[in-house]
Amino acid sequence: MQRLSGQDAYFLYKETPTVHQHTLKVAVCMPPVPELAFEQVVKNVEKHLHLLPALRRRLVRVPFGFHHPVWIEDPEFDLELHLRRVGAPRPGGSRELDEVVAEIASHPLDRAHPLWELWLVEGLAGGRIAYVFKMHHCVADGVAAAAMIDASAARSADLEPASPAAPFAPEPVPSAWRLLADALRDHLRQALRIPALLARSVRGMRALRARRAQGGPAAPALFDTPATPWNRALSARRSFASTQLPLAAVKQVKEAFGVTLNDVALALVAGALRRQLAAQGIRIERPLVASVPVSVGDAAPRLFGNRIGYFQTALRSDLADAEERLRATRVSTEAAKQELALLGREVMSDWMEYLPGLPYTALRRLHSHFRLAELYPSPSNLIVSNVPGPRESLYWSGTRLEELYSVGPLAEGIGLNLTMWSYCDQLGFGLLACRKAIPALAELADALHAELEELLAAAGGAAPR
Numbered sequence: 001m002q003r004l005s006g007q008d009a010y011f012l013y014k015e016t017p018t019v020h021q022h023t024l025k026v027a028v029c030m031p032p033v034p035e036l037a038f039e040q041v042v043k044n045v046e047k048h049l050h051l052l053p054a055l056r057r058r059l060v061r062v063p064f065g066f067h068h069p070v071w072i073e074d075p076e077f078d079l080e081l082h083l084r085r086v087g088a089p090r091p092g093g094s095r096e097l098d099e100v101v102a103e104i105a106s107h108p109l110d111r112a113h114p115l116w117e118l119w120l121v122e123g124l125a126g127g128r129i130a131y132v133f134k135m136h137h138c139v140a141d142g143v144a145a146a147a148m149i150d151a152s153a154a155r156s157a158d159l160e161p162a163s164p165a166a167p168f169a170p171e172p173v174p175s176a177w178r179l180l181a182d183a184l185r186d187h188l189r190q191a192l193r194i195p196a197l198l199a200r201s202v203r204g205m206r207a208l209r210a211r212r213a214q215g216g217p218a219a220p221a222l223f224d225t226p227a228t229p230w231n232r233a234l235s236a237r238r239s240f241a242s243t244q245l246p247l248a249a250v251k252q253v254k255e256a257f258g259v260t261l262n263d264v265a266l267a268l269v270a271g272a273l274r275r276q277l278a279a280q281g282i283r284i285e286r287p288l289v290a291s292v293p294v295s296v297g298d299a300a301p302r303l304f305g306n307r308i309g310y311f312q313t314a315l316r317s318d319l320a321d322a323e324e325r326l327r328a329t330r331v332s333t334e335a336a337k338q339e340l341a342l343l344g345r346e347v348m349s350d351w352m353e354y355l356p357g358l359p360y361t362a363l364r365r366l367h368s369h370f371r372l373a374e375l376y377p378s379p380s381n382l383i384v385s386n387v388p389g390p391r392e393s394l395y396w397s398g399t400r401l402e403e404l405y406s407v408g409p410l411a412e413g414i415g416l417n418l419t420m421w422s423y424c425d426q427l428g429f430g431l432l433a434c435r436k437a438i439p440a441l442a443e444l445a446d447a448l449h450a451e452l453e454e455l456l457a458a459a460g461g462a463a464p465r
Contacts, residue, residue, distance in 0.1 A: 001060075001174060002071045003186060004138060006352030007306045009068035011137040012059075013361045014411075016368035018234045020108045021137045021409045022115075025145060026101055026242065026430065028403040029396070031127030036397060038085050041120055044397040046079055048152045050164035054139050054304035055082075058114050063176045065358035067183035074114055075170035081113055087123040088130075094242065095442060097124060101132055102240040105407075105432060109136050128402070137409060141306040142387035142419075143295045145406070148303055153394035153401070190353055197350050204343040211342060219336035220314050222379045226286045228277070230415035230437040231378040233371035239433045241441035242405045244426040245452055253452070256459035257323070259330045262386050264455070265420050265427070266290065266333060267326035269384055270315035271451035274325075276444045277317070287314035287332070291380040291414070296345040309345040311336040312380055322454040364412070373413030382416040383408065389422045405430040 004012070015021040049055060058074035086104075088096045100121050109115045115136035122129055140148060152161070174182075212218055225231065245268075253264045270288065277284055290313050297307040314332040316325045367373070385408055394401045404423040407430030410416070415434035420427055429448060431441045438444070 001171060001182075002057075003182075004059075004068045004071065005305060005349075006068060006355050007308065007349045008138045009357060010352050010355055011306070011409075012069070013355065013357055014364050015108070016365050016412070017108075018236045018368055019364070019410065019412050020105070020236070020238075022105075022109055022134050023137055023140075023142075023145065023408050024101060024105055024240075024406065024430070024432075025131075025133040025135075025149065026097075026403075026405040027131045027133075027396070027401045028097070028124070029129050029131070029399045029401055032129065032397070032399045035127075036129065036399070038083075038120060041085075041397065042079065042083055045083065045118060047161050049079070050168070051151045051161060052148050052303065054148075055114055055116055056168065056170075057139075057304075059111055060173060060179070062179045062183050065356075065361075066180055067186060068355075068357060070174070070179070070182075072171040072173065073169060075172060077114065077168075077170065082117050083120070084117060085120040085122065088121055090123070092124040092128075097121060097130055098240050098242055098442070101242075102238050102435070104132050104134055105238040105240055106236060106435075109134065115139055129399070131396070137306070140304050141295070141308050142293070142385060142406065142408070142421075143307070144302050144304055146387055146389060146421075147301050149394070149404075150390060151303060153390075153396050155392060155395070157395045157398045157400065159395070193350075194354075197347070200344055201347055201351070204347060207342040208339055211339065217331050217335035219312050219332065219339050220287065220289045222312065223377045225289045225377050225379070225381050226284055227377070228284075228288070228381055229280070229282070230433055231373075231381055231413055232415060232434070232437055233368070233373040234410055234412060234415055234434045235436040237435035238410075239435045239438055239441050240407070241431045241445040242403075242429065243431075243445040243448060244403060244428050245448060247422060247425050247427045249452060249456060250427055253326075253455045253459050257326060257330075259326065263326065263330045263333055265386055266292075266313065266315060266384060267322070267329045267455065268448050268451045269382075269418055270317045270325050270329055271322055271454065272444055272447035273315065273382075274317040274320075275447040275450060279443065284317045286318055288317045288381040289313070290315050290382055290384045292333075292336075293383070293385050293408075294340070294345070296349065307346075307349060309340060309348060311340040315381075315384075322451065323458040326455065368412055378413040380414060382418065383411065383414060385417070385419040387419070387421050389428075391422075391424065393424060404428055407432040410434060 057071040119132040316328040406421040415437040
């Protein structure tokens with residue numbers, strides 16, 4: 001039995017019927033030879049389960065919401081409840097696959113079972129298949145999800161996973177008295193940490209105020225955001241799109257302008273959004289604001305849990321010139337990172353340990369039900385994530401992964417998420433939106449390519465094919 005961290009539990013508490021908190025990983029694979037039967041997929045997943053312990057853990061709530069829920073090794077685990085198959089509409093291209101992913105993203109996970117599903121998508125062009133892995137954010141963040149992929153995939157087609165060191169050992173569901181007693185003990189331990197956490201928080205706020213008093217670039221403030229079509233109360237339905245950019249071309253821009261890969265990615269998003277809004281006759285007069293998750297804590301590999309900090313940066317979609325957008329985005333992002341370091345990258349996640357589950361859940365549901373996000377500016381305009389993915393080709397069930405995409409959830413009032421996930425020599429973009437706000441995302445995905453061509457031209461390079 002293991003208690004969820006405050007940040008893990010936060011992703012449970014903020015979920016509502018319209019604000020789903022699962023993440024998606026989409027792997028497009030070469031045609032399997034021989035053709036892969038669904039029964040073989042079931043067997044292959046079963047072979048890998050011991051490498052991914054989080055997938056056999058089930059939530060148990062503490063009575064009266066007295067503390068965060070706990071994980072137990074599910075005594076009723078049934079693998080077939082988590083595996084699905086679906087056919088893509090003809091002709092089975094990338095857009096048809098995106099529609100299938102959008103439909104999968106539009107429904108919440110069942111909390112009575114371990115919080116994940118694996119969908120096999122068949123009928124893609126050229127005989128290809130795709131796996132869509134749907135997992136609740138409380139199980140793992142992007143870094144942990146990348147480690148899960150790394151642990152379960154092979155580096156060649158003929159490698160098999162190692163045998164488990166010990167058989168699966170399910171746990172009995174703990175009694176209510178046990179849950180309450182453990183919760184009381186953990187509350188007392190956490191109370192002892194409050195003075196040190198409070199002192200760290202005060203030092204960070206003082207350091208931030210001193211820095212801002214000196215003038216210079218600063219991160220954008222919460223709620224200081226321009227209005228956009230996707231900053232609204234969410235519906236339950238989702239739209240999804242995916243695309244790939246050549247990683248070498250993105251690096252060429254990075255080297256030409258002396259910025260980071262993340263700076264280029266953010267500038268690409270800023271330019272693509274400018275193009276998309278202009279096509280709708282919308283002119284952005286102020287910078288858009290992106291919420292950017294970053295990994296915190298030590299660099300040790302982990303296969304579950306969340307250790308995330310966030311900073312706010314300005315996406316200079318208000319600037320017409322691509323090079324100027326990139327340089328201005330760089331300035332804002334560097335300032336935001338410095339401010340996060342002063343505040344303490346782990347302070348926010350540490351305070352989440354004290355988040356009261358029942359009141360916070362009720363507040364989020366009321367906020368969603370009454371569509372209160374329509375009444376005030378959004379804290380940020382969109383979410384943009386960048387997760388380093390595998391640098392070498394991966395194989396699963398003897399089939400090579402050709403494309404790899406990821407995308408995180410939306411937040412109330414923030415109906416657009418762009419997640420970048422590098423794989424081999426490509427930078428994959430997964431785009432997720434509230435379907436009522438942005439019914440189709442293909443144009444925005446295409447705009448990323450046009451923006452890269454413009455930045456390459458500014459860098460003196462040839463546009464990629």
